[in-house]
Amino acid sequence: MPDAFADHLTDTPPAPENSLAAYTTLRLGGPAGTVTTAVHADEAVATVRNASAKGLPVLILAGGSNVVVGDAGFAGEVLLLRNRGIEVVAEDAATVLVRVAAGEPWDAFVQYAVTNGWSGVECLSGIPGSAGATPIQNVGAYGQEVAHTIEAVRAYDRVADETRTMTPAECGFGYRSSVFKHSDRYLVLSVDFRLDRSTDSAPIRYAELARDLGAAAGDRVPSQQARDTVLKLRAGKGMVLDPEDRDTWSVGSFFTNPVVSAEFFATLTGVPHWPAADGAVKIPAAWLIEQAGFPKGFAGAGVAISSKHTLALTNRGTGTTGALLDLARTIRDGVRDRFGIELHPEPVLINCAF
Numbered sequence: 537m538p539d540a541f542a543d544h545l546t547d548t549p550p551a552p553e554n555s556l557a558a559y560t561t562l563r564l565g566g567p568a569g570t571v572t573t574a575v576h577a578d579e580a581v582a583t584v585r586n587a588s589a590k591g592l593p594v595l596i597l598a599g600g601s602n603v604v605v606g607d608a609g610f611a612g613e614v615l616l617l618r619n620r621g622i623e624v625v626a627e628d629a630a631t632v633l634v635r636v637a638a639g640e641p642w643d644a645f646v647q648y649a650v651t652n653g654w655s656g657v658e659c660l661s662g663i664p665g666s667a668g669a670t671p672i673q674n675v676g677a678y679g680q681e682v683a684h685t686i687e688a689v690r691a692y693d694r695v696a697d698e699t700r701t702m703t704p705a706e707c708g709f710g711y712r713s714s715v716f717k718h719s720d721r722y723l724v725l726s727v728d729f730r731l732d733r734s735t736d737s738a739p740i741r742y743a744e745l746a747r748d749l750g751a752a753a754g755d756r757v758p759s760q761q762a763r764d765t766v767l768k769l770r771a772g773k774g775m776v777l778d779p780e781d782r783d784t785w786s787v788g789s790f791f792t793n794p795v796v797s798a799e800f801f802a803t804l805t806g807v808p809h810w811p812a813a814d815g816a817v818k819i820p821a822a823w824l825i826e827q828a829g830f831p832k833g834f835a836g837a838g839v840a841i842s843s844k845h846t847l848a849l850t851n852r853g854t855g856t857t858g859a860l861l862d863l864a865r866t867i868r869d870g871v872r873d874r875f876g877i878e879l880h881p882e883p884v885l886i887n888c889a890f
């Protein structure tokens with residue numbers, strides 16, 4: 537069976553055996569101890585259990601679109617999650633509850649939902665990776681995040697050695713975070729999404745998207761139109777995977793948008809911002825990076841800021857993880873010196889440090 541997550545890698549020369557570069561959208565990362573592909577949830581659980589019994593560390597990988605793997609690789613068990621399936625498990629007049637297997641490619645599910653007249657994830661079109669990874673960092677874009685529609689997450693808990701169903705409260709969703717991120721306790725097996733029965737989108741919340749749609753904030757538009765417009769906007773920023781376009785050899789945004797206290801924000805002048813939770817203030821990292829002297833295209837050794845999007849750090853084909861992280865540190869330090877604000881990486885760093 538063709539690997540649904542490997543299409544974007546067809547242009548790259550074959551990597552050495554077990555090289556994790558073959559499984560990441562950055563095309564970076566050294567060798568794995570063992571790589572096991574699981575196409576059923578049971579196999580995935582058994583792989584993780586066996587590795588634990590042998591005292592081996594485990595790395596769960598699906599699309600490899602939100603990981604930075606060190607050049608030394610990962611000396612343990614790498615589980616490639618490839619279980620598939622989309623199933624309606626409950627429905628009423630207004631909504632459907634859809635169970636999506638963790639290894640299902642996310643964007644294929646979004647298109648399936650739009651085609652079936654299920655609304656609530658259309659603005660998350662074009663995000664690479666798997667459905668099972670979306671709760672890990674509460675994937676979000678263009679005014680939607682999966683926390684808006686997730687009703688339950690089925691996960692194998694390695695500490696309790698049992699599979700259980702977790703509520704959204706137990707998932708602890710926040711801005712690009714959850715209990716799953718930076719933890720190897722849980723293996724997500726499937727995710728239940730509660731979607732509205734409607735061919736119209738959820739209310740449009742994102743100003744740039746509303747503008748492109750010719751709509752006002754809060755309007756609903758046909759979901760397919762919302763999806764097409766999001767895909768167009770994302771492609772213009774190199775945020776849809778395209779093997780021909782090295783601006784997309786990335787993990788998407790490398791830095792999260794920093795959130796600062798209102799008191800600290802009051803000490804800054806002329807800085808764009810949005811309100812965040814609890815009276816805090818969110819600042820666009822891309823703006824800070826540009827103002828600190830790092831324009832689009834700013835390059836390191838075989839790596840560079842994307843020519844289309846300041847937040848994406850990219851491998852130009854000859855990069856290494858070491859060089860990527862050097863570039864990231866240079867940017868972080870420059871922003872800290874200029875604004876006194878600390879940038880934090882969005883992807884999960886595996887066997888490497890920032």
Ligand SMILES: Cc1cc2nc3c(=O)[nH]c(=O)nc-3n(C[C@H](O)[C@H](O)[C@H](O)COP(=O)(O)OP(=O)(O)OC[C@H]3O[C@@H](n4cnc5c(N)ncnc54)[C@H](O)[C@@H]3O)c2cc1C
Nearest residue numbers: 598599600601602665666668669675676677724787788884
């Ligand atoms: C071009 C581009 C654009 C992007 N745009 C966005 C965006 O707009 N918004 C956004 O939020 N993200 C974005 N991302 C980041 C990324 O696509 C998402 O975070 C995605 O959900 C990662 O899925 P994946 O299957 O590739 O995860 P992987 O990279 O394989 O894994 C990411 C992390 O999740 C863990 N993990 C994965 N699956 C499971 C599982 N089933 N159980 C337990 N742990 C698991 C891994 O161990 C790892 O720690 C973008 C990335 C790229 C390359």
